[in-house]
Amino acid sequence: MCDVPVPVPGPLEVLIRVRACTVCNRSDLAYYHYYGLRDHCAQGCFGHEVAGVVEAVGPGVTRVAPGQRVFVRTPSTSGYADFALAREVAVGSLPDEVPFEQGAILQLLPLAVHATRGVRLGDRVVVIGQGPVGLMALRMAALRGAAHLTAVDLDAWRLERSMRLGADTTRHVDGTTEQLLGAGSDFDVAVDAVGTPTTLNACVSLVRQNGLVVMLGTHHVDTHVTVDLVTWERKGLRVHSSAEPLDTARAEALAVAERLVRTRELCLPDLLTHTYALDELPKAMEHLSASRVLYPDAERAPYDGPPRHTLKVAILP
Incomplete structure (x- = not known):
C-alpha cells in the first residue's frame, strides 16, 4: 500500500x-x-x-x-x-x-451485451465457461430471446447458478475436448467464455454450418492459438470478439x-x-x-x- x-x-x-x-x-x-x-x-x-x-x-x-x-x-x-x-x-x-x-x-455487462449482439430470437446457444462473464453472457443470451441455452463448466456448483440465470441444460465436464464436444452439436451460437485453445476450438466444432463463434474469454495465458482454417472455411463460420473497438x-x-x-x-x-x-x-x-x-x-x-x-x-x- x-x-x-x-x-x-x-x-x-x-x-x-x-x-x-x-x-x-x-x-x-x-x-x-x-x-x-x-x-x-x-x-x-x-x-x-x-x-x-x-x-x-x-x-x-x-x-x-x-x-x-x-x-x-x-x-x-x-x-x-x-x-x-x-x-x-x-x-x-x-x-x-x-x-x-x-x-x-x-x-x-456492456461486455456481455456486445458479445451477444449476434444472438437472434430462437437461437440455440452454448456458453463454455460459467464464471462471472460466462454467466453474464448466458443471461444476455436469454434476454435476447435464445430458444435453448446450454451451459458448460468444470464446476457443478457454478452450473447450479447457470440454471438460475436461464440455462435450459447444463454439462459438467473435465475440460477435455471429448467431454466438451459431448455438449451437443448444431448450435447456432457458441460462446467461449474461458479463453483457451481447447475451449475456442470446441466452439468451432459445436456450431452448425454458418454458425457464430464468439470469443468472450480473453487469451491472457495462451496468447497464440492454433485453429484449423480448413474447418472454419468448410463450415462457413462467422466469428466476433467481445471487445468494443470504437x-x-x-x-x-x-x-x-x-x-x-x-x-x-x-x-x-x-x-x-x-x-x-x-x-x-x-x-x-x-x-x-x-x-x-x-x-x-x-x-x-x-x-x-x-x-x-x-x-x-x-x-x-
Missing part, C-alpha cells in the same frame, strides 16, 4: 471515489501473476471493475455530475485505490437500490447496460460471493489464484477447476 496524488480529471474525464472494485477472474489474475512474463500484462488496468460516486468532472463532461452513483466499463487508473479516473464514455449511472459491491460487477460501440453497449440495470433482470446477488477490505487484496488474489485457468492449456496444473464456491470477489476501500 502506498500514497499517490489524487488524479485530476482532464477534458471528458471523470474522477470517481471508489466504493467497490471487484476482481476480474481472468485479466486481474493474469496481470498479477504474469507481469513481466507477458508484455500485455503490463499494459492493462489492474483493478478495472469499479463502482463509486463521482467526485469531480473535467471540462466537457455532461452525462454525469459530482455526487452521482456510477459504475465503470473500464477506468484509466486502478480501482484498487480511494479514487479512480475514467473517461466519460466508460461511465454508467448506478441506481440507488444496487449496492456498490454488486454495481462493480456491471463492468461485465467509442461508438462502447457507448451503445453502455447505454443498453444502463437500461438493463433498471429492469432488475441481471441477478447480481447470485454473482457476488466474497468481499475483502482493500488492505486484504493480496489475500483475495491468493483465494482466486487456486484456479486452472492461470496455467497454459497444455500444462499439467495443480487445480482441476476454479476456486470452490467462488464467483465475484469485491474489494472495499
Whole structure:
C-alpha cells in the first residue's frame, strides 16, 4: 500500500471515489501473476471493475455530475485505490437500490451485451465457461430471446447458478475436448467464455454450418492459438470478439447496460460471493489464484477447476 496524488480529471474525464472494485477472474489474475512474463500484462488496468460516486468532472463532461452513483466499463487508473479516473464514455449511472459491491460487477455487462449482439430470437446457444462473464453472457443470451441455452463448466456448483440465470441444460465436464464436444452439436451460437485453445476450438466444432463463434474469454495465458482454417472455411463460420473497438460501440453497449440495470433482470446477488477490505487484496488474489485457468492449456496444473464456491470477489476501500 502506498500514497499517490489524487488524479485530476482532464477534458471528458471523470474522477470517481471508489466504493467497490471487484476482481476480474481472468485479466486481474493474469496481470498479477504474469507481469513481466507477458508484455500485455503490463499494459492493462489492474483493478478495472469499479463502482463509486463521482467526485469531480473535467471540462466537457455532461452525462454525469459530482455526487452521482456510477459504475465503470473500464477506468484509466486502478480501482484498487480511494479514487479512480475514467473517461466519460466508460461511465454508467448506478441506481440507488444496487449496492456498490454488486454495481462493480456491471463492468461485465456492456461486455456481455456486445458479445451477444449476434444472438437472434430462437437461437440455440452454448456458453463454455460459467464464471462471472460466462454467466453474464448466458443471461444476455436469454434476454435476447435464445430458444435453448446450454451451459458448460468444470464446476457443478457454478452450473447450479447457470440454471438460475436461464440455462435450459447444463454439462459438467473435465475440460477435455471429448467431454466438451459431448455438449451437443448444431448450435447456432457458441460462446467461449474461458479463453483457451481447447475451449475456442470446441466452439468451432459445436456450431452448425454458418454458425457464430464468439470469443468472450480473453487469451491472457495462451496468447497464440492454433485453429484449423480448413474447418472454419468448410463450415462457413462467422466469428466476433467481445471487445468494443470504437467509442461508438462502447457507448451503445453502455447505454443498453444502463437500461438493463433498471429492469432488475441481471441477478447480481447470485454473482457476488466474497468481499475483502482493500488492505486484504493480496489475500483475495491468493483465494482466486487456486484456479486452472492461470496455467497454459497444455500444462499439467495443480487445480482441476476454479476456486470452490467462488464467483465475484469485491474489494472495499
